[in-house]
Amino acid sequence: MTGSKEKHTVLTSDGVQEYILERKRVKNINLRVRPDCTVWVSAPSRVPVSEIESFIRSRCRYIRRAAEYFRSRPQKARTELQCASGEKIKLLGTDIELKIVQDSSEYSERDGSRLYIHVRDRGNKERRKKLFSAWLDEVCTEIFTEIMHDVHERFSEYDLPFPQLKLRTMTSRWGSCHPSKGIITLNRRLIEAPRHCIEQVVTHEFCHFVHPDHSKDFYALLQHMYPEWRYSKAVLESSVIL
């Protein structure tokens, strides 16, 4: 015997909640929230709907939390870059198209919205990727350093030594800093975002040289140094998915 499946709604303290009820040979009422935020409930056929619904009401805080968690997760992991002709990457918020060129010498060169990767063996994906990431590191270093100089100037009254830049590819943060060692680590993927977004992250890290925590004073300083930080942060989070 297969269980039945029905869509229901119940009024909870969070509003109208839809759920899918499955009648199954189970012992208790079970509730789970799927990654698409739908709520699934399984219950034995003898349990009346009223009892199921009061169970759902008692779990509405959990449902809300789980749905928030699933909604905040990146929708889809990035597909792996192949470094093939025609593929597009983002650089400072604009599209750059990759072109692979068979050549006796190996280097990468950007011309407007195109990046030419010169490689001896066009079919060698690992080699293409290596050349691309070497180019990307150069660009990250150049642009991030430039931005760090601008921000450093804004902090002149604090007399901070110019920090050392480290690049990393991170999946959970945009940047970090080590105030006592004078190091700022930036996520390579920041380079995909518009420049003001990178400036916001760099300013945030510079503020940690003055206030290592996320105290009120820290945010007051950030607000003073970069009044539009909230906007830039929102743009960054919507344009680059880690």
Ligand SMILES: [Zn+2]
């Ligand atoms: Zn911070």
